[in-house]
Amino acid sequence: MLALSRSHYPELPPPEELDSDALSGENLREQMVIAYLPIVRGFLVPAICYYAIITVAHFFYETWENFLTLGGISLLTAIIAFGLRNVWLARRIDFRALEAASLTMNLLIYMNIVSFLSIHFEPTKLVYFVLLIMVCSTSGVSFRVVVLGGVVSIVTMLWMANRAGGDIFLQFAFIGLAGAFAAIGMAMLMRGAILRAVRARVTADALRRRAERQADFDALTGLPNRRNFFATLEQLMASPAAGTYVGIIDLDGFKPVNDLYGHAVGDDLLVEVSRRIRRACPPDYMVARLGGDEFALAITRPLSEDALMHLGTAICEALRRPFTISDIPIAISGSIGFAHYPTNGVTARQIYERADHALYCAKRATRGDVVIFTERHEAEMSDCGRIEQTLRNADLVRELCTVFQPQYDILKGSISGFEALARWNSPTLGLVNPGLFIAAAERTGMIERVTGILLEKALAAAVTWPEGITLSFNLSPLDLVSARSITNVMRIVRESGIAPERMTFEITESVVVSDFERARDSLVALADMGCKIALDDFGAGYSSFGYIHRFPLHRIKTDRCFVTRLAEDNVVGLNILRAIAELCANLGVECLAEGIETEEELRSVQSAGIRFVQGYLHGRPMGAAEAAELIAARGEGEILAAAG
Structure with missing residues (x-):
């Protein structure tokens, strides 16, 4: 049996609430992960290739003792980069996990530079730290990673430059300063562009979802609308095991409320009516507003006729209780007609027409009544068709x-x-x-x-x-x-x-x-x-x-x-x-x-x-x-x- 749950038709939130949810910090971070993930994974590909080649180069050009140090670190870097790309970042991760991956890779690059300069120190090769600052600014997921990588690189570079003499220190101090400003500028430009793109996409997705929900939900009551209701019926009836009762509810005396008190009071009354109908129904029943003062039910739970009549009576009694809208006492009632799939028809349209005919019979007999479609009503419908023709x-x-x-x-x-x-x-x-x-x-x-x-x-x-x-x-x-x-x-x-x-x-x-x-x-x-x-x-x-x-x-x-x-x-x-x-x-x-x-x-x-x-x-x-x-x-x- 195909069942409906309340989650299938939640109330439509107001537009401002939908926008605030879409642009919340947590949602933006999720979208930033989506935007940065291909950047980080793409950055790891040349890193893997580069350090694999460097490992081979160290094997041929370094002494065995130096190879164990430099080759070991470069090989470890290539292996970790491979694991980060194909294992760690291949599964669903959050922002902090992506941030940790980019920081880990930058620290591994830092270790390779420091270990190489510790063995083969040349002042000109201190420029590697400036290159590392640029790498951090582009591959760092957050400003924390960029700042941490940049500070560590500049401090280490200046410490090593100071060992080479005052002239070298002064020279690389200016180079480091220029590199730092360039890195900050690149980081701001790149992240600003990505953030704007992410915000634009999030906003567009939120607007699209709102449009989709408004196309499927009634803006006044938050209930599924006619389009949604019939689409759901088609889905239910596509399942051969499904047995669905459809109920059509029409209010008696609603039009005079609009005439006497205006449409604002009428709208508030419809909202309260929708709440009472839902409260009278179990959570797995679909309640929809078809338009005006007409509502509908879709019931996939097996019910006896007595249970169905009991449900209809409970809804009618709920609607007969006096309403108070804007301090105005209002009395209305509701009539209900039920039809069953596949007993009374094999399409959503046929079931709706028969439920609607049962509703007509309920209103014709005594307003506020409940009628279940039977073979007698089928004969009446057939007679009505012949009479009309x-x-x-x-x-x-x-x-x-x-x-x-x-x-x-x-x-x-x-x-x-x-x-x-x-x-x-x-x-x-x-x-x-x-x-x-x-x-x-x-x-x-x-x-x-x-x-x-x-x-x-x-x-x-x-x-x-x-x-x-x-x-x-x-x-x-x-x-x-x-x-x-x-x-x-x-x-x-x-x-x-x-x-x-x-x-x-x-x-x-x-x-x-x-x-x-x-x-x-x-x-x-x-x-x-x-x-x-x-x-x-x-x-x-x-x-x-x-x-x-x-x-x-x-x-x-x-x-x-x-x-x-x-x-x-x-x-x-x-x-x-x-x-x-x-x-x-x-x-x-x-x-x-x-x-x-x-x-x-x-x-x-x-x-x-x-x-x-x-x-x-x-x-x-x-x-x-x-x-x-x-x-x-x-x-x-x-x-x-x-x-x-």
Whole structure:
């Protein structure tokens, strides 16, 4: 099993910290070793050759007694130089080891000169010490080696020159002084050039590493980014023994944080979210930020479904705990979808798509939920693909239609209006579930056209109804954030001949987590035109009371779950409905309860203070002709009375 460790994805350090590490003294010394090593090893090659030749020369030109001294020292020098180059400097060494090698070689050269002059002293040959100073200045790794070699050479040279007389001493004193300054100058120039080159290389390497890390890591959170995550998945899936769970995490309610408090607070929130996700995961799990408020997990440890659900639940619970960012209390949640390699796919892209579909199902069911991809989801994805392809090629004007479900006014005992519901009867697929084909239209970018066709057909039926009957029509969140789509909707209403006051546009709470500001601008434009706005499925989604008062709302529709709860616990369900009814009364908006199917549910809703209802009790969705017949059967006089 291929495992991931925390070392694979450390946090990206700040640039200034990276630079200081790269240019630290220890790192520079390491780079100086790299720069000086070929110089010292190169210097040892002629030294080995020279002293090997000198050893042979001593054998032929020196007496046996002198050969034992001079030849022994020169041979020892050649052997040690060979060992330094091919043994000592061939392995990984540090700065001090390289410094010791250069100092050792310079001392061996010094010993050869001193031993030769001790036997064959000639004043002119004292210049060998000046040459030694130059050798020290070029081969010495550090100024300590240069200074030590230079001082020892000059002192020895002057001591020997003094033995030859005052004139010789004075002559070599000036020669030594000139040699010392020349050696210092050469050492400074050479080491300065090498140090600048080393610094430039270290800086370039640091910048390259930073660029590579920034290409693979998210600059805000320090987590691996999308590129890094997918590259790692490809690597994991290249191993036949690998079995990888991929999780996609998406935050619920993050967009309003940016809208209310600004992107700086949003960024700080994302950093804290990344910390909580990592703390909830074992160290060998890869946590990445894919972009925006989307995160990902890669798990190579074998897990049961129960253990995976436990992990997902732990992450969701960690994200549900309140955050405090810049002294601002913030509440969000997160939804997670999981998929498994190789069970759900054989490529990184396939696994990601299936984890993303599981995430979509988690958000569609209940925000803050955990969903593991199964065969049922595979069938759904296949259906979605067929629906999208068929939708692209469909004759939408002919195949799309609307049905109408009555909305009832309990107080006046009459129908107050109808909600238009979308239907698609495809010659290829048959009658397609509205939730599936509307979602497909949103994914394919066809929702604007679908909305326009359905609205025109709904208005064509509603224009024939009495003035007291209203029409409710659902708008997609994508319609609300598109200025072009809203402009088209307003044009269709104006050209329909129906009074805008009879038109109610229903929106869901998902607009709160998409693009609130644009959605609000669109709703204000519709309200200024005279249309009414209803918030649908209240309580099933984000349910932010802080946002309700910022919408130009005229009606709130409770989710059906509150009505079904009446059968489970009548007291709790009734209290919830009463609370929503009181909220609506305080806001000055109407309240409508959906999903009323029995007389008992109707009485409970009425006792909670809710005036408007919708459900099978008062009528199932019906065609335009049936709706007209129902209106006629109830009596136009009753309808007009209800309008008053």
